[in-house]
Amino acid sequence: MHGIAQPHDHPPLVLASTSVYRRELLQRLRLAFSVRSPQTDETQLPSEAPREMALRLAKAKASAVASFEPGAWVIGSDQVCACEGRVLGKPGSHDAAAAQLRLLSGRESVFHTAIALVAPDGRTQVQEVPTRVRMRLLTDMQIEAYLRADQPYDCAGSAKSESLGIALVEAISSDDPTAIVGLPLIALCNMLLAAGFPVLGSAA
Template sequence: MTGLAGSGIVLASNSGSRKAMLEAAGVAFTAQAAEVDERALEAEMDGAEPAEIAQALAAAKAAAVSAEQPGALVLGSDSLVEVDGRRFDKPTSRDNAAAHLRFFSGKVMTLHSAAALARGGQIVWVDSDFARLRVRELSDAFIESYLDAEWPAVSYCVGVFRIEGPGVQLFEAIMGDQFTVLGMPLLPVLDALRGEGALPS
């Protein structure tokens, strides 16, 4: 992919929104999905703050790909959703997605997005940000029509939404950085890439 960056940046993800953010920012990169047991890592960190878990997951993804590509600067990222003190992962089925949306209805969702950089298998930087999204009251009819349109695309999305698509209809207010809502704290990431010499300063 062409862009302002030199070669050697690897995104440890196949997330369409994260790829689009980097492409729009003019960052050249390749992508390789990380093989990480996210649920096992979350279980090990049971009781930790969501931001800590998101950072640990981002770091684990970056480190896993970096171990396979030691000469590259690897960017890992992860997002977690918390509603009423409960942490939510990606939905496992359409019925599970509908149950998530019914629980989210009328509540405030806190979305934690983290990113990490690794080189030679070692983490060199990690950070996170959060946004709060107020979910409007969702009728069962809306939830079904929404999933008719968006399933299975949103099966890959924590929070069961793509904010750049029909998912914006879930919300009545959003408080936070747009990039964080899209799934990665882009401005700190760009600053870190410059600090590592991967982008011109």
């Protein structure tokens, strides 16, 4: 999937992710880009904190794709949801999603969204943008109704805040409203500009 065309002499921009959500977010910047799967093991390391896990995986994804895309600008991102010290991954099934929402009901969770940018010269920037989410007290009936409607089985935390999942939320706090969806665009723009990538100069 690509955005607006860039100058031919500009190094290509590559998103190290096959996530539909991240691709749609990156399209907001109206930049031409390609996507490539990083094929990265996302297993949590022993005693690894959620924030450190997100930072490590974002960098690993960007570095993995950069090794196959010489001369490109490569973006990697990872999101880890944690509630009361427990990491919540993508549920993958209805029953697992229902269990996650019962755990999150009435509680605050933190979505640690990390982003990494590898420049054509190999320089790498990495940043984490936390988002605090407090869920409403949810009944089993509400959970079932929501899951049937949104089917968020590929989303950590089992709720799509950009869709009906916002109805489950009591409050969201973050410095970047796009971080919760999976790709913090404010942080990405800051990184691209700091590295000399003309974000606005390449957009229509």
